[in-house]
Amino acid sequence: MNQSICPFPKFFPSQLDKNHLFYMQHAYNEAINAWNQNEVPIGAVIRHHDEIISSAHNQTRGQKDPTAHAEMIAITMAAKRIGDWRLNDCTLYVTKEPCPMCAGATVMARIRKIHFSFEDPKMGGLGGATSLHSLELSNHKPKISVGIMRQESMKLVQAFFQLQRSSNTDN
Ligand SMILES: [Zn+2]
Numbered sequence: 001m002n003q004s005i006c007p008f009p010k011f012f013p014s015q016l017d018k019n020h021l022f023y024m025q026h027a028y029n030e031a032i033n034a035w036n037q038n039e040v041p042i043g044a045v046i047r048h049h050d051e052i053i054s055s056a057h058n059q060t061r062g063q064k065d066p067t068a069h070a071e072m073i074a075i076t077m078a079a080k081r082i083g084d085w086r087l088n089d090c091t092l093y094v095t096k097e098p099c100p101m102c103a104g105a106t107v108m109a110r111i112r113k114i115h116f117s118f119e120d121p122k123m124g125g126l127g128g129a130t131s132l133h134s135l136e137l138s139n140h141k142p143k144i145s146v147g148i149m150r151q152e153s154m155k156l157v158q159a160f161f162q163l164q165r166s167s168n169t170d171n
Pocket residue numbers: 069071098099100101102103
């Protein structure tokens with residue numbers, strides 16, 4: 001597998017304005033960390049009040065673990081940090097719509113709100129392909145918000161796969 005350095009620059013989130021963009025920029029920077037380790041560039045952070053309590057990127061290839069998605073790692077880290085499996089005061093920011101596994105984990109963790117950059121009609125678990133946040137009989141229904149850094153996050157994933165395809169045909 002070819003190693004490549006991510007051609008897109010990281011953001012420098014301003015500490016002065018801790019808005020949703022601030023947290024998503026951190027998640028985006030994690031996605032770039034993923035690229036630089038030859039992982040699919042998706043990043044996630046979990047916010048508790050005004051603090052980032054966990055930050056992770058995809059590690060499925062490196063860990064050889066199909067469950068090592070950014071969101072799963074971030075949720076486990078956040079629960080350890082808080083010392084409770086319930087993350088109901090937490091908000092997840094992730095650069096792509098979570099898959100059904102990760103979407104299920106956000107429900108199990110009772111995460112209050114999820115922001116993601118862009119929808120995944122093929123495998124999205126929060127409205128894209130299926131809607132695990134609104135199961136009729138579920139007691140917990142996370143709030144969903146879509147679109148922060150949509151273009152940037154989408155471009156990152158598309159460019160990564162384009163590069164992988166072209167390097168495969170070059171070989
Ligand atoms: Zn996932």
